[in-house]
Every structure is written in structure tokens, then in C-alpha cells.
Amino acid sequence: MKKIIFIVVLGLGVLLSGCGLGGGIDKEEEAESEKQGKKVAALEESEILDAGEGEIFTIDLEKSKVLWQAERIIGHSHKGDVKIKQGEIRLSDGEFVSGYFVMDMDTIQDVGNNESLIKHLKSDDFFSVKEFPEAELVITGVEKVDEKQYDVYAGLTIKGIEESIVFPAIVEIAEDRIHAQASFDIDRTRWGIKYDSGQFFKDLADKAIKDKISFEIEIFASITE
Helix, strand or coil, rough: CCCCEECCCCCCCCCCCCCCCHHHHHHHHHHHHHHHHHHHHHHHHCCCCCCCEEEEEEECCCCCCCEEEEECCCCCCEEEEEEEEEEEEEEEECCEEEEEEEEEEEEEEECCCCCCHHHHHHHHCCCCCCCEEEEEEEEEEEEEEEEEEEEEEEEEEEECEEEEEEEEEEEEEECEEEEEEEEEEEEEHHHHCCCCCCCCCCCCCHHHHHHHHEEEEEEEEEHHH
């Protein structure tokens, strides 16, 4: 049976209650974000990729993982993980074309097992887990840059808000496996997470939580029978 290993290093920073994510996002980053959003919309309207075709690979929920990290401008930083509850990767003619995975936000953890922090992350200050128990990343399209490099276009939904993101990925496809690496940052306030953000609470100064977040994701998947 043909197997695929899809490893995506997204640079994951999630927001934490006690930790802060750098200050606000500057104008250049805002412009780049707007540019990426327009490019994603154009790609979604195109016929470059057909997500309904190709080989489907089901994500191994035991082996796969999503790691997060975040920090205040000055002071504490935190990291942890959140479990994937379902997902798949698609290939078409041997090429990576699309995929998705759903995160179970109720499983979010801190490496230090800080129960107070975990409770805060699940609260309305951050992920509102009771109302929004899932977050999802859907790969809507890819553009192949060279033999192993792809630009990945995706919709990331957190707290019921979907925003477009774009990130580069290195995808190595062998006969029985795929290995991919990627990284990206997000501005958490785009998903309505404004707690202790310097953009919205000017008096916090260096006690603010950074808005920029990073994700690190590792996914293993096997071809669906």
C-alpha cells in the first residue's frame, strides 16, 4: 500500500493568556496580508486545481501533531499543542494539490501543564472553545514553484472566522511517502482575538501580548482505501 507522510511546519504561535505575542502588525505586513488575500481569492476562482479529484490520504491522528508558541512583548512565553481530530491530503497525478485538517480546540495544552493558562486559552478572551470547539485549515490551492517548493493557499478558520493565509512549503514526494515543511505567521486579531493586544489597548506598553503567532505542524497520512 502506498503511504504518504505530510509534514508541515507552519510556525504555530497560539495566543496564551499569560504570554504575549509581539506588538501590532506593521503597515508592510498589512499590505502583504491584503495582497495574499486577493491572490487566494483569485486562485479559488481559477481552475488550476480540482480538489474533488486525485488520491485521498487520511491523516493519522495518533502520529500527527500541531504545536503552538506565543509570548508577551517582554516576559513570559508559552508553547504547547492541540490535537487534530480529522483531515486528509490529496494528490493528483502524483502532485500535492490540496488538503485539510480540523483541530479539536478543547485539547489545547501547555507544555508546562499550566491549568490556569489552559483554562484562559479556552475562555472568551482567546478561543471561546465552548462556542467554537473546532478550528480548521483548508488548503484551497497550491502553486508549484520548483521541484520541491510550493506556495500554499489556505483558509484558516478560528472562532468561526475564516481568513486567507499563504505560506511556502517544501514538499518531497517519494514512491511511498511525502515529506513537507512550511512556516507562516498570523495576526491573531484578524480572528477576533484581541486580548491584551497593543493595537487595541495602548496603555499596556511592553506588557501587551504579541499579535503575531507561529504554528508548527507535523502530519502523517496513509492512502484511503
